[in-house]
Amino acid sequence: MQKQQLLYKGKAKSVYETEDNDLLILHFRDDTSALDGKRIEQLARKGVVNNRFNAFIMQKLADAGIETHFEKQLSDDEVLVKRLEMIPVECVVRNFAAGSLVRRLGVEEGQALTPPTYELFYKDDALGDPMVNESLSISLDWANEAQLARMKELSYQVNDVLKALFDAGDLILVDFKLEFGVFHDRIVLGDEFSPDGCRIWDKVTKKKLDKDRFRQSLGDVIEGYEEVAKRIGVPLS
Numbered sequence: 001m002q003k004q005q006l007l008y009k010g011k012a013k014s015v016y017e018t019e020d021n022d023l024l025i026l027h028f029r030d031d032t033s034a035l036d037g038k039r040i041e042q043l044a045r046k047g048v049v050n051n052r053f054n055a056f057i058m059q060k061l062a063d064a065g066i067e068t069h070f071e072k073q074l075s076d077d078e079v080l081v082k083r084l085e086m087i088p089v090e091c092v093v094r095n096f097a098a099g100s101l102v103r104r105l106g107v108e109e110g111q112a113l114t115p116p117t118y119e120l121f122y123k124d125d126a127l128g129d130p131m132v133n134e135s136l137s138i139s140l141d142w143a144n145e146a147q148l149a150r151m152k153e154l155s156y157q158v159n160d161v162l163k164a165l166f167d168a169g170d171l172i173l174v175d176f177k178l179e180f181g182v183f184h185d186r187i188v189l190g191d192e193f194s195p196d197g198c199r200i201w202d203k204v205t206k207k208k209l210d211k212d213r214f215r216q217s218l219g220d221v222i223e224g225y226e227e228v229a230k231r232i233g234v235p236l237s
């Protein structure tokens with residue numbers, strides 16, 4: 001499958017059409033962004049690490065019966081995916097408090113959230129991805145009630161599968177973001193899963209091993225991603 005026209009250049013990935021109208025190619029670049037794209041840097045190896053990380057996680061989700069857009073890893077930094085009609089809502093599951101939840105509610109970072117929480121954000125960088133809810137999503141015609149219910153169910157299923165996977169590597173899955181789309185009338189996971197879109201801490205030391213290393217200028221960003229990859233068994237070469 002060959003890349004054709006560039007359809008969209010995202011903050012970290014470029015999306016290309018293919019000769020099959022149902023399939024797209026994603027190119028994982030080394031670009032790393034924070035502050036809704038206002039801060040961008042190149043981090044060596046990031047595209048390759050995230051592509052391999054994502055392929056590994058997508059296979060684990062498929063094994064658990066969760067349908068994703070993932071079709072096939074094409075090269076070190078390219079993947080073939082289904083073309084979905086994306087729903088402009090980001091779904092966030094949190095097992096422990098961090099990030100915007102800590103800023104919004106003043107709770108302590110690391111506080112356990114029992115049961116895990118589920119939040120929706122409207123995908124719009126210019127607005128800073130504001131928090132929304134199901135009622136707004138339906139009234140603004142982003143998704144219908146059944147689609148939103150399915151997105152929530154799948155998000156929690158992903159949490160169950162991945163919490164256990166990271167736990168086996170002595171890691172804590174703190175939170176993560178997922179996006180979904182429609183493929184032939186079905187809701188399908190249409191997002192990468194990599195340390196760019198989740199928080200992962202060492203179980204004992206609570207060391208941050210995800211994109212917070214970049215957001216908080218902690219250094220060794222990709223080394224953190226590689227450490228996680230090694231512990232959960234992602235083949236990096």
Ligand code: TMP
Pocket residue numbers: 090092098099100101121129175176177196197198199
């Ligand atoms: P938050 O604490 O900033 O709301 O983020 C929660 C989780 O979702 C965290 O793992 C980062 C991820 N996330 C993204 O990857 N992209 C986004 O646009 C948002 C809002 C969150």
